Amino acid sequence: MEQNVLIVDDEKPIVTLLTFNLKQAGFQTDQAFDGLAAVEKAAHNHYDLIILDLMLPKMNGMEVCDYLRTHHIHTPILMLTAKDEESDKILGLESGADDYLTKPFSPKEVIARIKAILRRANKTTQSPTDKLRIGNIIIFPERYEVEINQVLITFTRKEFELLHYLAKHKGKVISRDQLLREVWDYDFAGDTRIVDVHISHLRDKIEPHSKKPQYIKTIRGLGYKMEDIK
Template sequence: MKILIVDDEEAIVTLLRFNIEKAGFETDIAFDGKKAIKKAEKNNYALIVLDLMLPGLNGLEVCKYLRSHHNETPILMLTARGAEEDKIKGLELGADDYLTKPFSPKEVVARINAILRRTTALQNQKSTTLKIGDITIYPERYEAVKNGESISFTRKEFELLYYLAKHAGRVLSRDQLLLAVWNYDFVGDTRIVDVHVSRLREKIEVDTKNPRYIKTIRGLGYKMEDAFR
């Protein structure tokens, strides 16, 4: 599997490339946003490590472009310390995860492996179509159909929807969802879960303030319910 590393700092690229290749992956590199997009469109990467601050097109713009052109390659975004709004914006645009600089090379590899494990697991469940309320979920297409209309998702949005639907009726804590969907075996940031739940509600709920499908269980987490019950 090949990983695309996108960063304009040569020292960081060298560090990432050494550790990612040491973990058994092939790598490719790009030093700016435009080259990253060209390479992502031309090649089939397993994952993209994408720095937020890039010359020309920044990481957010690259992420937005790829997702709007139906490129669902998983994205691990690198952000500056304290750039909270940028982190959230990246997740909203379809990034799968983020790491804050400075980071441990071991953590980068751990995050890459976590994302790829989830991707592989979902691909292995392609035949398990789920139906809840008037939503039918098709894992093989990363898609759901509601009232005859197709709804498309980013990869991580879909994984969260699929997991909630598989465990419909159960209250799932943010930590449970973080472990199950993001496959973290270390302490993560549960705001990632909240951002993705919000995005899902925008796509499947009629009224996001009074959701019928994804309920917030105060102090506990979230629960998927059949809207027809």
């Protein structure tokens, strides 16, 4: 069955280019040219992934992303931006995007990123459903839910997948490159900043004091390690 991708960009030549290349790669496509149309389509149709431009009329990409996540629409999102500024990338991730690409980009790279995101989403749905307990944290993989001290905490899909992976490998030092491979399914050298941003978000949500983390420790020069709190 062909996977369906919603392409959201107000630049019609880019939409045309992506539509052609995605169809050549075996995907079905749909299009939206502003943020309001994107929200409407995403709310009433099934998509396996959304390609979402940052700079859109009516609602920008971050507003669209935030709206979808707030309304529990967890379709994977690949954010596109014409800006090569770190702040824009971080804000895109904070609003719930799974990954980002900076314009200009090659269609080949877009397709590689899409396939990586979809492979990872498929692996997650097939993963064991046993709950995990780390200290006061209980992770429910089948529900994409986390309880801390019996309070339900909201995570983006990628934050959840990162937390779940670290919890499954508690006590082990995991490098940033390994996290890119296993959580983002990158089979090439990626931007490890995306890992650091998500780790920071996790600490804000699970740590009693995010500046003095007890659960997710930074192992300088090596990566991260999740530890149990007794």
